[in-house]
Amino acid sequence: EFDHYFVATIKIHDSPTVALVYSRFLPAAWKLEAEKNEPVSVDGLFLKVGDAAADPPPLIFAAERIAWHPDQPRPEDHIGPDQVALAQAGVDWGLYEVVRAENGRSLGGPDLEPFFQTLSVIAGEQGPKLAKPASAVDIPLLLQKAETVLGSRMKVRGIAQRITKVTVSAEDLRQRFGIDHYYEINVSVALDKPMKVAKSEQDKEGVLYANVFPVAVLVPRLPDNLREGESVHYEVEADATLYRLWTYQSSYASQKNKRQAAPLLMASEVRLIRKGDPLSGYTGTIATTAMILAGGTFFVVYWWFRLSDRKSVTALPATNIHDALRKGAERTSNEKPNFEGLK
Secondary structure, eight states: OOSOOEEEEEEOTTSSOEEEEEEEEOOTTSOTTOOOOOOEEOOEEEEEEOOTTSSSOOEEEEEEEOEEOOOSOBGGGTBOHHHHHHHHTTOOGGGHHHHHHHTTBOOOGGGHHHHHHHHHHHHSTTGGGSOOOSSBOOHHHHHHHGGGSTTOEEEEEEEEEEEEEEEOOOHHHHHHHOOSEEEEEEEEEEOSSOEEEESSTTOTTOEEESSEEEEEEEESOOOTTOOOBSSOOEEEEEEEEEEEEEEEOOHHHHTTTBOEEEEEEEESOOEEEEEOOTTSSSOOTTTTHHHHHHHTOOEEEEOOOOBOOSOOOOSSOSSOHHHHHHHHHHHHTTSOOOOTTOO
C-alpha cells in the first residue's frame, strides 16, 4: 500500500508519441511540477492507450520508478563528467540516492540494484572507455566526504593481499546483468602520513593507521600474471570508480570496538606492477603505533564508526562482498524496501 504516486509525461525517443508513466518513485534531485529535459528510461507495464482525442493519443504505463540518465554535469547534485558517463552507459543515477544513504554501512539488500548496474557497466564494453583518473584515491577525503564523490574515477595503487573469485549464484542477476563472477581484490594503499580515525580530535578510542589503509577493488577478470589466493603479495594498480564506503569487522579495528571502514571501488582491469615477498611490504600499522604516538604527529580524520560486537578475529573481511550483499538481501526480504533518499 502507498499514499501517493507520480505522473510523468515522457517523450518517446524517435516517436511523436508521448507516454504517461504512473510511478511510485522519482529521482530525489528532481523538482516537482517543473518542465524538464532529462534523459530517462522506464521498465514499465503497459496499461492502455490514453485519450483518443489527443493527436497522437498517449500510451499509459505503470512503473516502480523512472530511471534517470543525466547527460550533463550538475555540480549541485555531485554529478560531474564521471557520473554522467556512468549514467549514459546505463546506470540509473537516481538509485545513487540509495547508495548515498547506505554509504559507510555494511553491505546489504538496499543497494543491490545499483551495485550490479554499476558493476555491469564497468565489466562491459563501456568500462575500458571510461575516463582515466586525474588523481589517486584520497583516503582522508573518502572517509569524510565519500558521499560527494560517488561514481568518481580514482587511481588505486598498492599491495594486493588477498584475491577472491566471487560467483554470482542468483540466476536473475546473472541473466539481467550478464555477470556470473567477478574478483574481489583486497589492497593495502600507502598513506602519505599516519592517520587517526576518530569521532573527534579528543576521542581517545580512535583507530590509528601508521602507513597503509585497506581498499577493496572489484574487477571482472584477472590478467594472466595474477592468481587467486588468501595470502598473496602483488603490487597492483587500477583505474577505478568509487562505489561507496563499506564497513566490516576486522581484528585491528575491533581492538577499539569499531568496524573497519574501507572504500569499495570497481575497475575494468587490474595491472600487476611487480610481485613481492609475502612477508615484506606494508605490514607495520600496529608495530609502529607506539612510535607514532610518542612522536605526537598524526593526521586526524573525523568519521562516525558504528560499534561492533568484537566477533571478528580476522584482519581482512571475513566474507566476500557478494556474500555480504546476499545476506543483507535475505535479511531485508521480509521488510519494507529502503528507499531513503528517493521521493
